[in-house]
Amino acid sequence: MNKVKQISEAIVQLKWDEIAALTNEALEAEVPALEILNQGLVPGMSVVGTKFRNGEIFLPEVLLSARTMKTALEILTPILSQQDTPSMGRVAIGTVKGDIHDIGKNIVVSMLEGNGFEVMDLGIDVDTERFVEVVRDNNLQILGLSALLTSTMPMIEETIKALEKAGLGQKVQVIVGGAPVTQAYADQIGADGYGADAVAAVEKARDLIAT
């Protein structure tokens, strides 16, 4: 099996303790870092996403695969940045004002990082003004907004309105999620995307950046 294929397999098989050695071997064999990323890691994560969707693998395994990917990325990133290769995308994410739940949001952060996104985690109970500021001051492609409570979910809409009011509606694409959030709600408030779970959120981020 060639090195790149082995790396892809290592992601799918959750070989988090072997991935560093495999990545280094591939680099020593002069496989380009970008090829390791695009033909090894990314297809591996895509298989993981499909298996999760089909109920063949479960959350701890998905998180472990993300950790495996992250280990490889930590080796590749310094090389890729020398070559001026852009990241998958830049994302800021936070739980909206009044809401202090972060588990779901943290899972999404792990999955985004594991998939090669640069992530600014703004934490919990994030002021609307802070989201606006972060979008204004950073070159982001995606803003992720999370809420777990029906009583805080309206703050997602408030945040989207505040972005529009600040003239930043076109500067970033907004993905929303959290237990009470649905696709219908996302459409109604004018969000660009909805993530039903962490894997879906990553896929949505990838799709939105590609279009």
Added chain:
Amino acid sequence: METRLSSTTKEVLISDKEPTILIGERINPSGKQKLVAALQAGNLELVRKEALAQVQAGADILDVNVGAAGVDEVTLLPQAVQAVTDVVDVPLCLDSSNPAALESALKVYHGKPLINSVTGEEHRLVKVLPLVKKYKTAVIGLTMDDEGIPNNPERRAAIAHKIVERAEASGIPREDIIIDCLSLSIGADNEAGLVTIETIGKVKAELGVNLTLGASNISFGLPDRNLLNSAFLVTAIIAGVNCPIVDVAKARPIILAADLILGRDKHARRYIEAYRQR
């Protein structure tokens, strides 16, 4: 510690000496698309159906939550309380993060309900505790505060202390505070179950209060959820939980087994009766 809750016709006693009290969780639209759609249309037929089914399955108390996008809880929560009391006579647990909705439901409730919930968050303490006092209810206190949910038992138990102190300072007796030590997904964090169980032990030993637990979060993202929920429930009951919030039809058999093991089911009457009814 004895917590007494009531409806017009029924009283429920929560105490370590008594069998475990089951709070039915199913009137809650979170993750239930059909119920969301019904509530958005103001249709309470499904709520009545769930109420009846849960009480038939052995629920002692019913949680009533109507929070969903596009639902005005202030109007709908009292209507749902009314709908539930039309078909069953158990005490209710009024569940909303909106204090105005809680108050509008409290106004139509007859008896002593449980409020779900207050937390250690300042804005919740300030808004919810006065309702508990004014309407002489009991209240569930969630061990989370303005910083979130601590991932160690000491800090989580400290929030329980804070809630009890604040409640007692505003004239609410300790027996009317029921603490939920919160279960989070083991799927996302290996230690999640252990932290909860250790917190339960600490809160029980240090404060002596009655304890609830919304247990099913524990298995989020994992296969065979009912197996894991069952094992966790038994562990939690041994540690001190005595009124968990559960899917009653699924959880009751294992809870009856736990009660029997813990000497809370004289002559195994409840355990055997449930077996015969299956």
